[in-house]
Amino acid sequence: MTRYRKKPVPIKIEPVGEARTIETLEGSQDIGPGQYLATGTKGEQWAFGQDVFDTYEPVPDREGYYTKRGDVTVEAVQLAFPIEVRRPGWKHEGEAGDWFVTRSPEDQYVVNAEVFAETYEPVEATEAG
Numbered sequence: 001m002t003r004y005r006k007k008p009v010p011i012k013i014e015p016v017g018e019a020r021t022i023e024t025l026e027g028s029q030d031i032g033p034g035q036y037l038a039t040g041t042k043g044e045q046w047a048f049g050q051d052v053f054d055t056y057e058p059v060p061d062r063e064g065y066y067t068k069r070g071d072v073t074v075e076a077v078q079l080a081f082p083i084e085v086r087r088p089g090w091k092h093e094g095e096a097g098d099w100f101v102t103r104s105p106e107d108q109y110v111v112n113a114e115v116f117a118e119t120y121e122p123v124e125a126t127e128a129g
Helices: 113-119
Strands: 002-006 011-015 020-024 027-031 036-039 045-048 056-058 065-068 073-078 083-087 090-094 099-104 107-111 120-122
Touching (some): 027 045, 083 107, 099 113, 107 113, 113 120
Antiparallel strands (some): 036 045, 083 090
């Protein structure tokens, strides 16, 4: 897998107030208090916990908007065939051309191909270590 990082693309992030299910580009996700709801550049939504929220920085003069810190990287591979990734209350489905992303062994997910191309960039080998 190749290492990637998020481009500094501002996204809206807000705390989740009540439990509900959202539809992401890749599937459904149960969300609730203690999580954060992110809205991306195409209106797509996804939720995450405090550990992921801590990897974002506020955008100056744009309340509620954040960018991923530049030192946060993931490994990713483009899918050659459809897959499904499941966790309790959460399911991602990926088509050929989408991306399978790994932040840690416990944090793996699918990113839509168009969104990945717009929001991720490869990390140079000298930067990756």
